[in-house]
Amino acid sequence: MQPRHYQQAAIGAVDDHLCNRTSNPCVVIPTGGGKSPVMAWTIMQYKQKYPSFRAIILAHTKELVFQNADKLTQVWPNAPLGIYAAGLKRRDTKPDLLFASIDSIYRKAFDLEPFDLLIVDEAHRIPPSGDGKYRRFIADCKLANPKLRVVGMTATPYRMGIGDVCHRDHILNEICYEIGVAELIEQGFLCPLRSKVGDAAPDLSNVKRRGGEYVTNSLSAATDVPELVRDTIAEAVPMLADRKGVIFFCVDIPHCQHVSEELAKHGIQAPCVTGKTPSAERDRITADFTSGKIRAVCNVNVLTEGFDATRTDAIVLLRPTESKGLYYQMVGRGLRLD
Secondary structure (H helix, E strand, O other), X not given: OOOOHHHHHHHHHHHHHHHHOOOOEEEEOOOOOOHHHHHHHHHHHHHHHOOOOOXXXXXXXXXXXXXXXXXXXXXXXXXXXXXXXXXXXXXXXXXXXXXXXHHHXXXXXXXXXXXXXXXXXXXXHOOOOOOOHHHHHHHXXXXXXXXXXEEEEEOOOEEOOOXXXXXXXXXXXXXXXXXXXXXXXXXXXXXXXXXXXXXXXXXXXXXXXXXXXXXXXXXXXXXXXXXXXXXXXXXXXXXXXXXOOEEEEOOOHHHHHHHHHXXXXXXXXXXXEOOOOOHHHHHHHHHHHHHOOOOEEEEOOOOOOXXXXXXXXXXXXXXXXXXXXXXHHHHHOOOOOX
């Protein structure tokens, strides 16, 4: 693997920032643009130049942890890497380059040798204040090494109801490199998107909002209506006739189940993946979708981040949102080239 021009620019921007500034930078690259290789090349160059260098790369799902570690092995097959994630049944502590699930490791900073660099994937998840898992772990790592530097990677450098995730008083202070979706589509690195809108649509006029976003229970009442689900799927199926990998985004578990059942009536197998799906079943479904064994999958807040099935060629948004970040993450599942 060789860096694309913008990936090389991002690597250089991080290095320049860490060498010449004291603040913590963030890199913004669109979904599908290849943030994982940027992280891999960054830590590889430092480890090869400074043998005692130690780094940890944090993510919030086991899938992201695995994908990020896998990218490093593609870039550097003999990398001294380890994985700390309960979902992957790995709790390595000795390797100098550690890929970790924040849920598994956030209490363990003092059980590990100090790190020189900490990278947060999907960095928009770092809360702006309080004592969340990311903030606790980073604070503990800084106690172990006051010179620790933190780098963020994200496609969406903002949070709904909060605003920019990079500012003077936050853990991440400024964006050191950014490239947009339109640029990468124009340059042939991402897929051009086409939008189609059906006639069947929920009435959102009475849906409650909190913090600028729809309240789930209220939104479900407006969307999980038998006639609406029936008509929506009836409209969608002809549009999807030539699609090979379709992801349906639903509001909640009952809505997801009803959409899946309606698709089955049209001969489309689209199993549900939700936060309640057992881990083994979830892994099987996503593996079947990624391999092409099934052509569709329904989900609730599971495949919005870090799901990199490049064969995805259609996104069906049955989950209305006012959140720019959530909308972008859902649509972004279809940006990758195949």
